[in-house]
Amino acid sequence: MTKEQERADHIPLKVVAWLWVGLPFAYGGYELIRKVTQLFTG
Amino acid sequence: MSTAGLHFLDKSRIVAPPTWSRWLIPPAALSVHLAIGQAYAWSVFKPPLESSLDLSGTASALPFQIAIVMLGLSAAFGGTTVERKGPRWAMFVSMTCFSSGFLLASLGMFLEQYWLVVFGYGFVGGIGLGIGYISPVSTLIKWFPDRPGMATGIAIMGFGGGALIASPWSAQMLESFGTDTGGVAQTFLVHGVVYAVFMSFGVLLVRVPAPDWRPAGWTPADVAARPLVTTANVSANSAIRTPQFWCLWVVLCMNVTAGIGILEKAAPMITSFFADTSTPVAASAAAGFVALLSLCNMLGRITWSSTSDIIGRKNIYRVYLGFGALLYLTIALSKDASKPLFIVCAMLILSFYGGGFATIPAYLKDLFGTFQVGAIHGRLLTAWSLAGVLGPLIINGVADAQEEAGKTGPALYTLSMYIMICLLAIGFIANELVRPVNSKYHEPPESVREQETVQPTTSAAGKGDGQ
Numbered sequence A: 001m002t003k004e005q006e007r008a009d010h011i012p013l014k015v016v017a018w019l020w021v022g023l024p025f026a027y028g029g030y031e032l033i034r035k036v037t038q039l040f041t042g
Numbered sequence B: 001m002s003t004a005g006l007h008f009l010d011k012s013r014i015v016a017p018p019t020w021s022r023w024l025i026p027p028a029a030l031s032v033h034l035a036i037g038q039a040y041a042w043s044v045f046k047p048p049l050e051s052s053l054d055l056s057g058t059a060s061a062l063p064f065q066i067a068i069v070m071l072g073l074s075a076a077f078g079g080t081t082v083e084r085k086g087p088r089w090a091m092f093v094s095m096t097c098f099s100s101g102f103l104l105a106s107l108g109m110f111l112e113q114y115w116l117v118v119f120g121y122g123f124v125g126g127i128g129l130g131i132g133y134i135s136p137v138s139t140l141i142k143w144f145p146d147r148p149g150m151a152t153g154i155a156i157m158g159f160g161g162g163a164l165i166a167s168p169w170s171a172q173m174l175e176s177f178g179t180d181t182g183g184v185a186q187t188f189l190v191h192g193v194v195y196a197v198f199m200s201f202g203v204l205l206v207r208v209p210a211p212d213w214r215p216a217g218w219t220p221a222d223v224a225a226r227p228l229v230t231t232a233n234v235s236a237n238s239a240i241r242t243p244q245f246w247c248l249w250v251v252l253c254m255n256v257t258a259g260i261g262i263l264e265k266a267a268p269m270i271t272s273f274f275a276d277t278s279t280p281v282a283a284s285a286a287a288g289f290v291a292l293l294s295l296c297n298m299l300g301r302i303t304w305s306s307t308s309d310i311i312g313r314k315n316i317y318r319v320y321l322g323f324g325a326l327l328y329l330t331i332a333l334s335k336d337a338s339k340p341l342f343i344v345c346a347m348l349i350l351s352f353y354g355g356g357f358a359t360i361p362a363y364l365k366d367l368f369g370t371f372q373v374g375a376i377h378g379r380l381l382t383a384w385s386l387a388g389v390l391g392p393l394i395i396n397g398v399a400d401a402q403e404e405a406g407k408t409g410p411a412l413y414t415l416s417m418y419i420m421i422c423l424l425a426i427g428f429i430a431n432e433l434v435r436p437v438n439s440k441y442h443e444p445p446e447s448v449r450e451q452e453t454v455q456p457t458t459s460a461a462g463k464g465d466g467q
Helices: A003-041 B004-009 B022-053 B057-085 B087-110 B114-134 B137-143 B148-177 B181-205 B220-224 B243-264 B266-273 B283-311 B313-334 B339-368 B373-380 B382-404 B411-432 B445-452
Strands: none
Touching (some): A003 B022, A003 B148, A003 B181, B004 B087, B022 B057, B022 B181, B057 B087, B057 B114, B087 B181, B137 B148, B137 B373, B148 B283, B148 B339, B243 B266, B243 B313, B243 B339, B243 B373, B243 B382, B266 B411, B283 B313, B313 B339, B313 B411, B382 B411
């Protein structure tokens, strides 16, 4: 297997890894933005 | 690691092959920091604990307080072991302690034995916090020698982000399971299991670079040309004997004290400030203000820390401390004249607070090298422990005294603002006193090489993809 192939093999792993942490983070960010809007509407 | 079954935790087993992407390391670090950042969402559990076990507010805060003390102690005393054993071992220990803490707390709730909750979450879980907090620092710096501020900023932003995730998640779970002892016990149980799975991903994903690995197109000479940046290495034991360590200790302590004070009293502060104006702040708007400050705290960690890679560590702390003091002065002088001005100043102050946390590992790396930067960082975190007590003490103490004196509105906090300005000025001076570390503290290169050399399981030498 060439280095290029091995690097390409890491792309799905990179996607999974960043989604693993990104999705919970997005959930937390969404909940936070909802609260922040209260500053301007509350 | 002597235990045969745990060989996969050995540093020698996680040396990355040359094709390994360094962009897999930040998610590994984040899977630990996003989990342990839950600690700052402990307040969600306070009302159900108080009602189900008939506890006082002080008693229900005990698990969190002990956890923070244990964070400081385990980071300070466990740092050198973390450096020796490597990030996978440290993340595994963190995962085991943090999850076990929740499981013990769950058992405590089932048995209605509050001491077990305190011991589990506070003592055992707190060790997980400290080891987990420092676990990826040195590894990230080694993978990103060209952008250490950005790399550690990502991880430390995760610690801020952990509470943002845990706070609504825990609240929703309590709503589903109920707020009696059984409901809280089930909530703790699910937290323990979910965090174990979530953190395990980081344990499996983390890798250390081969000793001679460099990002493509980068050489140590690129950064060594900058002022204050060394290519030499200082051990953790030697670092604490240098004036530079104690200057940075003061810098961190003052910066955190100034930020934590405003963060802790944000809601009552904005309400009091504008109580006598034509546009008072409602409780829901004050909650929105607190959330906005949390967002700034988190974003400041990655933004300012990354900026420090460009303008230098000393300069960015000049901004945090010097400009921060001016912002406090603006709030103190403008009083309740302008709500937008107050909000913008508070947002910037909190972004500097977060930035101060996130930039300090890179500052340490600049001064002391990468050799034991995680352990040095662990010892520096004792400044955080003191600031965590000092900041709220000043803001609350002054506000209470002013209230007793019959003062209202901005007058409750004006004196605190001036105290914070003085503290930031002390931090500014300490930052100005930072000079390159005397070479008598440097470790001999051969000793560093010997201690850092690990036997990789695959051919790991060479240049990485640097992507």
